[in-house]
Amino acid sequence: MDNQTREGVGDPAEFAAASAKLTDVPQGAFALAGTAVGLLVIGWLLVYFLIFLPRGPVG
Amino acid sequence: MAISETGVVQSERRWALAMAVVSVIFLTAILYAAIAQHLSPPSNVELIDPATIHVSGEFAEDNLGTRLEPEGGVVIRLVTTQFSFVPSCVVVPQDAPVTFRVVSPDVIHGIMVVGTNVNTMIVPGYISRVRTRFAEAGEKLMPCHEFCGLGHSQMIAKVRVVPVNEFKPDADGRAHCAEP
Numbered sequence: 001m002d003n004q005t006r007e008g009v010g011d012p013a014e015f016a017a018a019s020a021k022l023t024d025v026p027q028g029a030f031a032l033a034g035t036a037v038g039l040l041v042i043g044w045l046l047v048y049f050l051i052f053l054p055r056g057p058v059g
Numbered sequence: 060m061a062i063s064e065t066g067v068v069q070s071e072r073r074w075a076l077a078m079a080v081v082s083v084i085f086l087t088a089i090l091y092a093a094i095a096q097h098l099s100p101p102s103n104v105e106l107i108d109p110a111t112i113h114v115s116g117e118f119a120e121d122n123l124g125t126r127l128e129p130e131g132g133v134v135i136r137l138v139t140t141q142f143s144f145v146p147s148c149v150v151v152p153q154d155a156p157v158t159f160r161v162v163s164p165d166v167i168h169g170i171m172v173v174g175t176n177v178n179t180m181i182v183p184g185y186i187s188r189v190r191t192r193f194a195e196a197g198e199k200l201m202p203c204h205e206f207c208g209l210g211h212s213q214m215i216a217k218v219r220v221v222p223v224n225e226f227k228p229d230a231d232g233r234a235h236c237a238e239p
Contacts (some may be wrong), residue, residue: 048088057097058176058191
């Protein structure tokens, strides 16, 4: 632990490489979360329009 | 270079906006179903003494089953009990207003009519009411969907939807399932 920087990475070059990779992380996370939520919304709407509404009124 | 603090905040705002849009889509769909299509969870609070259900009144044995009401529409009165429906088959006219009134003298049961949105729990002490309309003729299964004991899987009834010209109630307004 003695030789590590404040970021927990000892080698400055390694730190720079890690930082460069982290720049892309949000894009990947958004792509993953966006795809998951998009599929959920599409699935929900398909069930709503193709199954729930055609089954008729209830109350 | 890592993503800036401003970039993080901006992306979080965009994501929050996306979630707000999704919530508005869901809420709009639910309100449209409830207001324009009359699709909403059955809600009814009517109390009944579960110990005397079968003795007299609305759910006495001779009053169960399908009955054509004077003001139009059909009311189905059912008793759900471990482990059967009384009666186990009901007949209803196609595309007419139908009201289920269901009670339980013992434990919690549930009904669902397969292929329709009819779905409710039957809680002892309360009368469950579901109003609907069956668009298609045919025989539909109505199982108990709330685990009620060892015989739960055998607890199943039928809803026979018949064209209006085949729905022939007797002078008293009652209709029974004809033998298949």
